[in-house]
Amino acid sequence: MGLRERKKQRTRDALIDAALDLFLSRGYEATTIDQIAAEVEVSPRTFFRYFASKEDVALSLTADEQEMFLAELVSRPPSESPFTALSQSMRAMLGILRELDDAEAGRIRKAQRLVHTTPPLLAGAMRLIRENERRLVAEMARRMGTAPDDLHSQFVVSVFVGIGLLCMNEPTEDLSGLARRYESLLTLAERSLRPGWDLPVRSGAAGPASAVS
Amino acid sequence: MGLRERKKQRTRDALIDAALDLFLSRGYEATTIDQIAAEVEVSPRTFFRYFASKEDVALSLTADEQEMFLAELVSRPPSESPFTALSQSMRAMLGILRELDDAEAGRIRKAQRLVHTTPPLLAGAMRLIRENERRLVAEMARRMGTAPDDLHSQFVVSVFVGIGLLCMNEPTEDLSGLARRYESLLTLAERSLRPGWDLPVRSGAAGPASAVS
């Protein structure tokens, strides 16, 4: 890796760290791009060459987590049912987060605390999740052997994403609390859904009775 | 109703109409507040006395629809199960939308076309829905006789909201297409969920087998 690339990485990390610290101490809205840039000793213009917006820098770590989740998902064995693959990917990602070095773990925790306590960032995080939903559906459709616009795969992802969003409702600072909340919701989902609900439909096997009326 | 109040209502409507037309013809980002204000012959400052932001005016009709949905929900008979009350409220709201006078219906359709074709507005609409989710949960918890932070009521709302968001995935311009998509998803949900899944839990009645692993 060349010098140029290393330098860029250092600047990027410094910008994220400075932004997180300033956001947490002075507040997200009260912090200006100029202050962040000054802290890292770059011009404000340079900030926007690394991040598309003020929100972007705050959510960069959240976006990283989502990429990790996606990576886990595509590597799940095909033997797992669609919903199981999703929930196992989440467990795997939480496991990875637990085993980070202290520096990185600290940054992740800072970012999580910031996002959870800042309404516009919470909304932004949910927007990120929604944007990734399209990719999740594509992967699920591939697994289930259906078209990406098939309602079934979309529904499976929707239920899972709904659970993920519910995890973010209560501001749970620490990772284990988050994992516990997640498991509670999975248990609830198990009790609510029919066995095999997420398996590709075998034609002619309609449910016995209406569940919602 | 006094003259003053009527004038305000007219200005507000004019701002919405001008904004929708400009957004649709020139594009959302390309349209400035100044252009909207000039069209209605008010000062740009006055625009912000009626709407908190540029996004706000574009989503005002969407917000109105959500209020209608909420109003329907609180008036559903307690005999309906939680999820049934939610889906019937949606049907009722779609019914109301179908019976509007042409002027109002045209505006609604304009707003829907605009939101569906403008990514940041689509994100904003989903943010609105998420913000209202809190109120939905409160109402569901009231129905189910549980605390508002009970996971069960949150899960029921989450499944329903997930379906609502899926309805917005494909840009369905006309109302009947939207209704059809909605019914398809409801049918899918019926097939996927256990009968009585949304009823308040009667203790000691755990599900027979795991549904997701």
Next chain:
DNA sequence: GTAATTTATGTCAGTCGATGACAGATGACA
């Protein structure tokens, strides 16, 4: 090692969304 090329950064100017403060206009009401 130097020259040529690519790429990152700083500076400058500018647009646009959004807000506070103040003054004037206009409807409400006694």
Next chain:
DNA sequence: TGTCATCTGTCATCGACTGACATAAATTAC
């Protein structure tokens, strides 16, 4: 009619964000 509350326009300002251009630094070619 006159007082009062409220709505509106004007002005000034901030901060996020962008395009254009020049400079400096790293990479590559010779």
